[in-house]
Amino acid sequence: MNQRWVVVFCGLLMSLSAFSTDITLPAFPDMVREFETPYSYVQWTVTVYIFSAGAGQLIWGSVSDRFGRKPTLFIGLSIFLAGQLLAVFAPTIELLLLARVVQGLAAAAAIVGNRAILRDLFSGKELARNMAMASAVFAIGPMLAPLIGAVIAQYSGWRMIFFAMTCLTAFLILMLSFMKETSNERDVHALRPSRIQSNLIALFSNAQSRFFLLTSMLAMAFLILLLTGAAPVYETEFGITGIQFALLFAVHGLGIIGGQILNRRLIHSIGVVPSVIVASSVMAVMTGIFLALTVGDLLTVFVLPILLALANGGFLVFYSNATSLVLDPHHDKAGFAVSIFGFTTQMGGAAIASVLVYFSNDNAFGMSSMMFSLAVLILVTLLGWHTRKQPVREV
Numbered sequence: 480m481n482q483r484w485v486v487v488f489c490g491l492l493m494s495l496s497a498f499s500t501d502i503t504l505p506a507f508p509d510m511v512r513e514f515e516t517p518y519s520y521v522q523w524t525v526t527v528y529i530f531s532a533g534a535g536q537l538i539w540g541s542v543s544d545r546f547g548r549k550p551t552l553f554i555g556l557s558i559f560l561a562g563q564l565l566a567v568f569a570p571t572i573e574l575l576l577l578a579r580v581v582q583g584l585a586a587a588a589a590i591v592g593n594r595a596i597l598r599d600l601f602s603g604k605e606l607a608r609n610m611a612m613a614s615a616v617f618a619i620g621p622m623l624a625p626l627i628g629a630v631i632a633q634y635s636g637w638r639m640i641f642f643a644m645t646c647l648t649a650f651l652i653l654m655l656s657f658m659k660e661t662s663n664e665r666d667v668h669a670l671r672p673s674r675i676q677s678n679l680i681a682l683f684s685n686a687q688s689r690f691f692l693l694t695s696m697l698a699m700a701f702l703i704l705l706l707t708g709a710a711p712v713y714e715t716e717f718g719i720t721g722i723q724f725a726l727l728f729a730v731h732g733l734g735i736i737g738g739q740i741l742n743r744r745l746i747h748s749i750g751v752v753p754s755v756i757v758a759s760s761v762m763a764v765m766t767g768i769f770l771a772l773t774v775g776d777l778l779t780v781f782v783l784p785i786l787l788a789l790a791n792g793g794f795l796v797f798y799s800n801a802t803s804l805v806l807d808p809h810h811d812k813a814g815f816a817v818s819i820f821g822f823t824t825q826m827g828g829a830a831i832a833s834v835l836v837y838f839s840n841d842n843a844f845g846m847s848s849m850m851f852s853l854a855v856l857i858l859v860t861l862l863g864w865h866t867r868k869q870p871v872r873e874v
Contacts, residue, residue: 734788774844
């Protein structure tokens with residue numbers, strides 16, 4: 480498998496977690512009816528998954544530094560496959576939530592693995608560009624997953640969604656068998672507490688890594704609000720569910736693809752940090768328009784998916800570039816750095832979103848106001864840091 484195909488494979492690994500989340504969104508009403516449970520419990524299938532995926536990265540990062548990327552991915556994907564089968568046969572919402580916890584813990588191996596592999600192979604601007612390319616492949620997941628989920632749920636039932644994910648996971652395991660190991664230097668002490676402590680100090684001692692790690696946590700909360708709020712907002716504001724919702728949600732993925740294509744050009748022409756500023760500005764402007772139209776009672780079903788697509792694209796550009804800025808100074812401990820980045824952003828983002836979701840009230844005003852507040856906070860913080868001329872290792 481040549482480097483280009485490795486990048487594509489990393490993009491598929493990157494999309495696995497988002498695909499596993501987004502493919503279930505159109506089936507939420509069916510789950511609510513079958514389990515006779517509140518909507519919020521079904522929404523927790525997303526939140527507990529994200530929490531578990533964040534926590535799991537603390538395990539897989541050092542494991543991949545010690546034993547290599549390929550064996551770590553094989554074990555993680557195998558457990559992920561088992562978690563999908565558990566969901567297929569879950570008789571209660573509690574067991575479905577347990578299955579999602581297993582899936583999240585296992586999917587963390589794919590999250591850590593794809594970023595660590597890219598850091599093994601590339602550095603500097605090449606790392607940012609290939610991270611952007613992998614993110615463009617990743618965009619296929621959020622774009623197609625809800626539509627695929629809606630079709631499967633309508634004609635075969637929501638449980639077959641998880642069976643389809645089982646088949647996808649088996650395909651990724653097959654692809655993995657053709658990939659060569661990318662970690663040439665194994666850290667035999669990677670799992671020792673003293674090495675973990677020293678790696679942690681080194682990561683947070685780097686101003687660039689520390690700043691973009693923390694701001695990415697806010698960006699992740701922004702994304703979670705978009706993911707968990709989209710289905711109830713489309714339903715409560717416009718009465719749209721099922722395949723109609725999936726088609727509109729697929730429009731969001733177009734923004735991701737367009738943003739990542741533009742991102743590669745922005746990185747080349749203005750650099751990574753300015754590209755992050757542009758992306759956060761797009762997030763703030765789009766959600767600001769979303770809020771203004773909601774307050775003015777002017778929001779329409781034709782405008783909303785366009786606004787969310789552009790906001791989603793801005794997030795992916797921000798997150799992709801921020802990932803590169805966090806990882807670039809830490810080639811000797813890429814797996815560990817990836818794991819801390821993923822853990823902090825996903826756990827912190829999920830915690831923030833879990834609090835803010837109580838203020839959204841499943842309506843457009845709540846969703847838009849919360850997302851706009853986060854986007855403005857990210858932008859203001861980023862501009863303040865950049866104007867102070869922090870010592871950035873520009874990639």
